[in-house]
Amino acid sequence: xxxxxxxxxxxxxxxxxxxxxxxxxxxxxxxxxxxxxxxxxxxxxxxxxxxxxxxxxxxxxxxxxxxxxxxxxxxxxxxxxxxxxxxxxxxxxxxxxxxxxxxxxxxxxxxxxxxxxxxxxxxxxxxxxxxxxxxxxxxxxxxxxxxxxxxxxxxxxxxxxxxxxxxxxxxxxxxxxxxxxxxxxxxxxxxxxxxxxxxxxxxxxxxxxxxxxxxxxxxxxxxxxxxxxxxxxxxxxxxxxxxxxxxxxxxxxxxxxxxxxxxxxxxxxxxxxxxxxxxxxxxxxxxxxxxxxxxxxxxxxxxxxxxxxxxxxxxxxxxxxxxxxxxxxxxxxxxxxxxxxxxxxxxxxxxxxxxxxxxxxxxxxxxxxxxxxxx
Numbered sequence: 001x002x003x004x005x006x007x008x009x010x011x012x013x014x015x016x017x018x019x020x021x022x023x024x025x026x027x028x029x030x031x032x033x034x035x036x037x038x039x040x041x042x043x044x045x046x047x048x049x050x051x052x053x054x055x056x057x058x059x060x061x062x063x064x065x066x067x068x069x070x071x072x073x074x075x076x077x078x079x080x081x082x083x084x085x086x087x088x089x090x091x092x093x094x095x096x097x098x099x100x101x102x103x104x105x106x107x108x109x110x111x112x113x114x115x116x117x118x119x120x121x122x123x124x125x126x127x128x129x130x131x132x133x134x135x136x137x138x139x140x141x142x143x144x145x146x147x148x149x150x151x152x153x154x155x156x157x158x159x160x161x162x163x164x165x166x167x168x169x170x171x172x173x174x175x176x177x178x179x180x181x182x183x184x185x186x187x188x189x190x191x192x193x194x195x196x197x198x199x200x201x202x203x204x205x206x207x208x209x210x211x212x213x214x215x216x217x218x219x220x221x222x223x224x225x226x227x228x229x230x231x232x233x234x235x236x237x238x239x240x241x242x243x244x245x246x247x248x249x250x251x252x253x254x255x256x257x258x259x260x261x262x263x264x265x266x267x268x269x270x271x272x273x274x275x276x277x278x279x280x281x282x283x284x285x286x287x288x289x290x291x292x293x294x295x296x297x298x299x300x301x302x303x304x305x306x307x308x309x310x311x312x313x314x315x316x317x318x319x320x321x322x323x324x325x326x327x328x329x330x331x332x333x334x335x336x337x338x339x340x341x342x343x344x345x346x347x348x349x350x351x352x353x354x355x356x357x358x359x360x361x362x363x364x365x366x367x368x369x370x371x372x373x374x375x
Contacts, residue, residue, distance in 0.1 A: 014268055015306045018278060021264070021285050022237065025312045026172040032160040035152045038170035039210055039312065044146040049136035050163055053081065053098040057131050060110040061121050062099070063090035068120040090121050102132060139163070149314045171312050173212040176304070177233035178203060180217035181226065181243040181253060181291075198242045198289070198296040205300065210308050211238075218243075226256045234282055238304070243291030253288065261286055 027041035062085065063069045069090035073083060077096040085091060085106065093099070093108070107127040115122040139145070145163065146156065152168075160168065178199045203213045214236060219225050221244060233239050244253040254277065257263075261279035268276050276299060279286040287303070289296040309316045 011302045012306070014265065014278075015303060015310060017264065018285060018303070018307055019310055021280060021283070022174075022307065022311050027169045028172045029167045030170055032157055032166055032168065035160065035168055035170065036154055036157050037208065038152050038168075039314070040146055040148050040150045040152065041169045041171050042148050043144050044160070044165065044168055046139050046141055046143045046145055046163065046165075048141045050139040051098070051133060051135055051137070052164075053100050053135055054102055055133040056093040056095060056097045056099070056108075057133060058110045058128065059095050060093060060108055060128060060131065061090045061114060062093055063107050063109065063121070063123075064088070064103075064105060068117075068122040071119045071121055099132075108132075149312075171210060173210055174238060174308060174311075175214060175236040176206055176211040177214045177216060177236040177239045178206075179219060179229055179233065179239065179241050180215075181219045181221060181241055198291065198293050201293065201297055202300045206304065209305055210312070211304075221252050223252050223256055226253055227260065230256065230260065230281065230286075234284065237284060238307075239281065239284060239286045240304070241286065241288045242296050244288070257281070257286065 025041075030038055061069065061071070064085040065087040070088060071092060072086075072089045073091040074094075075083065075091055075097045076094045077098070079097065081098055081100050083091060092111075107123075108131045109121075109123045109125070110128050110131075113123060113125040113128070115124055145159070145165075146152075150156070152160075152170075160166075180199050199215055199217075203215060206213050214233065216229050216233065219229050230239070241253055254266075257277075257279045261281040264278040264280060264285075266277055268278070276290065277288040289299045306316060
């Protein structure tokens with residue numbers, strides 16, 4: 001592969017180039033129980049009428065013949081639909097019970113409109129004409145319930161289960177390995193307390209966007225360790241190294257990649273801080289982002305979010321729609337930092353000490369994209 005020249009590039013061009021090396025978007029079936037957060041690969045179309053049968057609106061008695069009626073059976077939602085009513089008899093129907101067919105010689109009386117004497121039921125008023133919810137009154141077979149590209153919520157899950165749809169086809173998640181590097185991150189005395197903030201911020205957003213996230217590290221700046229973790233994550237679709245993008249003595253990841261992988265972009269511009277890169281390793285994309293938190297988070301937005309949405313052919317989501325953001329905190333000091341124009345976007349970093357919050361935001365294509373983090 002011919003290495004592409006260095007220098008400033010439009011981020012959309014970077015995404016288009018990387019998209020060439022991603023496999024086409026695939027699908028998988030998931031149960032409605034586990035569908036929340038997944039994105040529909042195809043439209044959900046109802047295969048049969050809903051409701052499928054007649055549904056009782058009220059508690060009451062379905063009767064045949066002349067009163068008084070002998071009570072012979074009780075029917076509740078979910079019970080067997082197969083039953084028959086003899087002359088002079090009735091069955092009790094609970095609200096929500098199904099009936100396959102309503103014969104013309106059957107009458108229904110609400111429980112409040114009858115006199116009960118043992119197992120004998122005597123109507124006090126005329127039959128209830130508006131009891132039945134008819135088959136297909138809500139949806140007809142062939143109706144589209146949800147469109148492809150929809151991210152399924154808990155509300156959607158309940159709707160699917162109510163409609164009896166147990167399997168849906170969703171986009172298969174891309175495996176994203178996030179590997180934190182840097183000897184300075186490792187506290188040998190208390191390794192369990194090391195928190196690589198960049199991946200801690202990016203991981204839940206990446207999962208929300210449709211990635212299956214695998215985290216590794218922090219890994220010391222050691223060639224043998226870096227080669228080992230590279231092999232361990234070789235089954236992922238994308239491998240993201242965070243840290244070690246400079247040219248210092250301890251920044252050895254490029255040396256490892258130059259011997260094991262092929263460059264797509266050996267260097268491309270970043271919002272803040274050091275250089276970034278993109279390689280191919282066994283036809284898998286490897287990206288390197290700066291260990292500076294603001295830079296890695298902004299690059300996730302600009303590159304990886306765009307990449308997965310473009311791979312799926314979906315409209316780019318604005319995360320501000322899913323966050324509760326105050327434009328200016330009521331309390332605390334507020335500072336704005338403006339970066340130089342980033343190709344077609346401008347990075348805005350907003351820091352404040354209000355509830356120890358930090359906001360990372362930028363404009364892209366005239367839309368505001370915001371990430372809120374709490375340290």
